Amino acid sequence: MKQVILIKYGELTTKKGNRNFFINTLYQNIKNKLKKFDVSIYKDRSRMYIEFCENDLEDIKKKLDCIFGIHMYHVAYIVDTNIDAIKSLLVELVSELSFKTFKVEVKRSDKSFPVHSQEMNRILGGVVLKNKDGISVDVHSPELYIKVEIREEHSYIYFNAYQGIGGYPLGSQPKGMLMLSGGIDSPVSGYLAMKRGVPIDCVYFEAIPHTSLEARNKVIELSKKLAKYANHIQLHIVNFTKIQEEIYKHCHPSYCITIMRRMMYRIMEKLAKKYHGMVIINGESVGQVASQTLTSMSVINEVTCMPVLRPVACFDKLEIINLAKKIDTYDISILPYEDCCTVFVPKHPVINPSLEQAKKEEIKFDYSSMVDEAVDTVDTILIEEENDSFSDLL
Numbered sequence: 473m474k475q476v477i478l479i480k481y482g483e484l485t486t487k488k489g490n491r492n493f494f495i496n497t498l499y500q501n502i503k504n505k506l507k508k509f510d511v512s513i514y515k516d517r518s519r520m521y522i523e524f525c526e527n528d529l530e531d532i533k534k535k536l537d538c539i540f541g542i543h544m545y546h547v548a549y550i551v552d553t554n555i556d557a558i559k560s561l562l563v564e565l566v567s568e569l570s571f572k573t574f575k576v577e578v579k580r581s582d583k584s585f586p587v588h589s590q591e592m593n594r595i596l597g598g599v600v601l602k603n604k605d606g607i608s609v610d611v612h613s614p615e616l617y618i619k620v621e622i623r624e625e626h627s628y629i630y631f632n633a634y635q636g637i638g639g640y641p642l643g644s645q646p647k648g649m650l651m652l653s654g655g656i657d658s659p660v661s662g663y664l665a666m667k668r669g670v671p672i673d674c675v676y677f678e679a680i681p682h683t684s685l686e687a688r689n690k691v692i693e694l695s696k697k698l699a700k701y702a703n704h705i706q707l708h709i710v711n712f713t714k715i716q717e718e719i720y721k722h723c724h725p726s727y728c729i730t731i732m733r734r735m736m737y738r739i740m741e742k743l744a745k746k747y748h749g750m751v752i753i754n755g756e757s758v759g760q761v762a763s764q765t766l767t768s769m770s771v772i773n774e775v776t777c778m779p780v781l782r783p784v785a786c787f788d789k790l791e792i793i794n795l796a797k798k799i800d801t802y803d804i805s806i807l808p809y810e811d812c813c814t815v816f817v818p819k820h821p822v823i824n825p826s827l828e829q830a831k832k833e834e835i836k837f838d839y840s841s842m843v844d845e846a847v848d849t850v851d852t853i854l855i856e857e858e859n860d861s862f863s864d865l866l
């Protein structure tokens with residue numbers, strides 16, 4: 473009995489002219505993710521099919537559970553589109569299952585197949601009843617759903633349904649640059665951006681010796697969690713020490729965070745140009761801290777005309793935490809190592825900064841050469857998904 477994995481696209485099927493582009497991107501992503509397995513993958517406009525070796529099934533399912541664009545999948549038995557063949561496979565399959573009530577649901581995609589879905593439901597229901605004792609039909613809450621899809625050449629019988637993570641295939645949008653700190657919010661933001669099809673590079677600002685190597689490792693571990701949803705991710709580590717020290721030497725304490733974040737945005741824009749990113753992504757959430765009031769955000773945002781995606785902008789912290797747990801970043805994020813933002817945080821950061829004052833504060837020192845130097849000296853690490861390892865890039 474031959475099995476295949478049957479993938480449903482969900483939201484992708486609502487794409488009209490671009491549908492092929494989305495499906496091809498998904499196809500390529502699935503192919504890349506499953507490259508170490510002995511599989512054949514083929515597709516049509518509404519389904520993708522994966523032939524696999526039975527021993528690999530559980531490992532393949534783990535991979536599919538991390539691919540955006542998969543709405544739902546089934547492990548199905550494949551049979552020729554021929555009524556007698558379908559009946560006899562069904563009898564064979566149900567003889568090995570134990571259940572008391574069932575319902576047959578036939579979907580006839582091949583409209584040239586002579587028997588209509590309703591009629592097929594009745595015929596197949598009758599065949600099951602006749603060949604197994606002690607069972608009955610329950611159309612409302614059956615113990616076993618028997619799904620049959622009738623397609624042109626082959627038909628499919630399955631009893632299971634696995635929820636995919638949905639979204640759009642990674643790479644169906646241009647790249648974004650994620651500001652990845654060790655906190656809870658930014659990994660979740662990265663996940664949500666990827667879910668819309670945006671591949672990401674991560675950028676971490678560190679201020680050694682004020683921040684530790686443990687803090688860096690935390691960000692590497694978070695990047696690995698995100699790399700599960702891609703093939704690999706580049707992590708750029710920015711040496712932010714000099715700029716931060718200058719800020720704290722020259723600027724009024726209440727404006728230090730505002731200025732620091734304006735510097736981060738300036739560096740982000742330059743890094744985006746250098747690494748071909750089209751947007752900046754971060755974990756800012758409206759009202760969460762002084763630098764994330766709408767006034768602060770607009771004063772900080774003023775340094776760049778690049779779009780800034782803030783996927784968790786309107787989420788409650790608890791909603792963000794729930795997502796962080798789901799993507800398995802929460803336990804890493806709550807490790808206690810200090811980040812460059814927390815090390816230097818002033819007692820009374822300004823809640824409603826003025827743009828004029830921010831500009832006055834930052835011309836107290838010559839930051840532009842330091843910004844360029846930070847971009848030029850960035851350290852890039854390639855975070856691999858496969859074996860959870862990473863290696864230095866030149």
Ligand code: ATP
Nearest residue numbers: 651652653655656657658675676677754755756813
């Ligand atoms: P928390 O979950 O505790 O709020 P956070 O990472 O969100 O942590 P914030 O101070 O709220 O920290 O910073 C807002 C956003 O700015 C972060 O979500 C992140 O995108 C970015 N950011 C802050 N610090 C850094 C850093 N050191 N490197 C890269 N990005 C940073």
Ligand code: MG
Nearest residue numbers: 655657755760
């Ligand atoms: Mg935050």
